[in-house]
Amino acid sequence: MKKYVVLGGYGIIGRAVVNDLFRFSKNDEIIIAGRDKDKAMNFAKSFNSKRVKYQKIDITNERELINSLIGKDICINCVQYYFNLIIMKACIKARTNYVDLGGMFHMTRKQFELCKEFTTIGRCAILGMGGAPGLSNVLASYAGEKLKRVNSIEIVFADVDYTKYNQFFVLPYSFKTLIEEFTLKPAIFQDGKTKFVEPRSGLKEYNFGKEFGKQKGFLTLHSEIATLSNYFRKKGIRKCEFRVTFPDAFVEKVSLLITLGFSSNENIIFREKDVKVINATTKIMDKLVPKEGVRIKDKEIIRVILNGNKIVDAVTQSNGKISAGVLDTGIPCSIAAQGIVNEKLCKSGVFAPEDAINPVLFFKELKKRDIIIYENGRIIN
Incomplete structure (x- = not known):
């Protein structure tokens, strides 16, 4: 029996990871871990299975974290990326494999220093x-493997949502992550060099076809720029950019919060305690994820465009309970973790996805989860 530890396994993405592990890794143990014992326990008990367990772990307590990872096959990190290095170093001491959801470019670069x-x-x-x-x-x-030269890569994602919500505002994922996408300077790879540009710059309209329509996206900070520029260096890459799309009304609301100072990292005194403004806002905003019981009906498309005309898409549809954007984030992480544990990805070291994952096998696994891959409009999985 293999043992998976999912840090933050009761969170938005963590739940999707755990659900996929439970469904496809049928004989293995899954440990839902985090600082909130009650949340971990309640989610674990919902599976009514002895192989789904829970554990309270304070990831800021090094010894506690290391001890919790010893004897486990892999740590799946679904907490905020600020803790990535702490968790990776604990995995090294516990001799445990590791996978995470990203490091917003800068953290990802630091993490590669642990390869040795x-x-x-x-x-x-x-x-x-x-x-x-x-x-x-x-x-x-x-x-890119099909092309002799890769001059440019554009990555963008978009969503179409038919859900009938009974709330004024719906948060798609962690508020802190969202704010960073709006406020941190995006990295772009241009003319063979990494540069940083103004937040929300580079507005561009994309035509995603009949269902998703035309949507505008702006540049944002993402880890792909840190790794794909190296991966395709021998193929002559000169440009790599990432854009995110949101409805205009959504952008206006988030921009207003930023303008009014609700995303500030400054401290204020509240009830005789120092409170960071962004933490207080996050506490409120994270309650605006879709409520349980709402039947979610949305689709998300992740599009990669090479050399301006080679287009590959991943299209995910919600399952009624979990949004498409959560599914297409949690499921790939679960698939990779299972691949590592089952020694299908048996290299040792620290890798970006493009260096570690066999696309054809990966796409087959995605198909089992109803995530469809298109190449220039043709289904390939």
Whole structure:
């Protein structure tokens, strides 16, 4: 029996990871872990299975974290990326494999510095193995292998939502992640060099076809730029960019919160305690994810465009309970973790998705989960 530890396994993405592990890794143990024991326990009990367990773990307590990872086959990190290095170093000491959802470019670069340590202990770490980054990287590597030269890569995702919500505002994922996509300077790879540009710059309209229509996207900070520029260097890459699309009304609301200072990292005094503004806002905003019982009906497309005309898409549809964007983030992470544990991805070291994942096998696994891959409009899985 293999043992998976899912840090933050009761969170938005963590739940999708655990659900997929439970469905496809049928004989293995899954440990839902995090600082909130009650949330971990309640989610674990919902499976009514002895192989789904829970554990309270304080990831800021090094000894506690290491002890919880010893004897486990892999740590799936679904907490905020600020803790990635702490968790990776604990995995090294516990001799445990590792996978995460990304490091917003800068953290990802730092994480690669631990490659020698993972190689020494004979363990594998895959960085940024969600939807974007993650699935997006594998789409790029698949399409790029067919081309003699890769001059440019554009990555963008879009959503279409038919859900009838009974709330004024719906948060698609972690508020802190969202705010960083709106406020941190995006990295772009241009003329063979990495540059940083103004937040929400580079507005561009994409035509995603009949169902998704035309949507406008702006540049945002993403880990793909840190790794794909190296992966395709020998093929002459000169440009790599990532854009995110949101409805205009959504952008206006988030922009207003930023303008009014609700995303500030400054401290304020509240009830005689120092409180960081962004933390207080996050506490409120994270309650605006879709409520349980709402029948979610949306689709998400992750698109990668190479050389302006080679297009590969991943299209995910919600399952009624979980949104498409959560599914296409959690499922790739689960697939990669299972691949590592079952020694289908047996290299040791620290890898980006494009270096570790076999696209054809990966796409077959995605098909089992109803995530469809298109190459220039033709289904390939």
